[in-house]
Amino acid sequence: MITESILQKFGRIYNCTIDIPTATSIISLTIDFPLTCEFVIERSVTLKLNTARLKFYNLKQDTRELIYKDRFHLVPKKIITFNAGYQTNANIPIIFKGEILEAYQEKHGTDIITNILASDGGISIQGAFINTTLKQGMTGIDMLRNFATNL
Numbered sequence: 001m002i003t004e005s006i007l008q009k010f011g012r013i014y015n016c017t018i019d020i021p022t023a024t025s026i027i028s029l030t031i032d033f034p035l036t037c038e039f040v041i042e043r044s045v046t047l048k049l050n051t052a053r054l055k056f057y058n059l060k061q062d063t064r065e066l067i068y069k070d071r072f073h074l075v076p077k078k079i080i081t082f083n084a085g086y087q088t089n090a091n092i093p094i095i096f097k098g099e100i101l102e103a104y105q106e107k108h109g110t111d112i113i114t115n116i117l118a119s120d121g122g123i124s125i126q127g128a129f130i131n132t133t134l135k136q137g138m139t140g141i142d143m144l145r146n147f148a149t150n151l
Helices: 004-010 061-067 122-126 140-150
Strands: 012-021 026-032 037-042 051-057 079-086 094-108 111-119
Touching: 012 037, 012 061, 026 061, 037 079, 051 079, 051 094, 061 094, 061 111
Parallel strands: none
Antiparallel strands: 012 026, 012 079, 037 051, 051 111, 079 094, 094 111
16 A cells, blocks of 8 residues: 555656547546556657557456557547656656557456557558559659658
């Protein structure tokens, strides 16, 4: 159990919001401290997408069902915002905002762990397409320039 002295020593806090579209509205789930959370955020300065791997322990069953996402279905697009910092911060900074690619549950001992894999733009990139007409005799470079212009 987390005691007040542990909070004073470490002071770490987080907040996670997941926006889930339905047929008529958007359900906004909030998960925050004191529920146990593990996370790894990978940032890249190259062409690689930024990713987040999050684990939440012992969420309610209805919350787990809302979060669940099969990696092979591009819709619905579930948006996740993850803030983390210390209690001394006036506002907890956003350290990741993106789309959930996959979310599933697993049982580990007495814990039920909700695993979330997200990226900033992954679904948009996977589902992107270009509809254009290419002229006869275009070089490969001309085609790539045409594609880049039409993105």
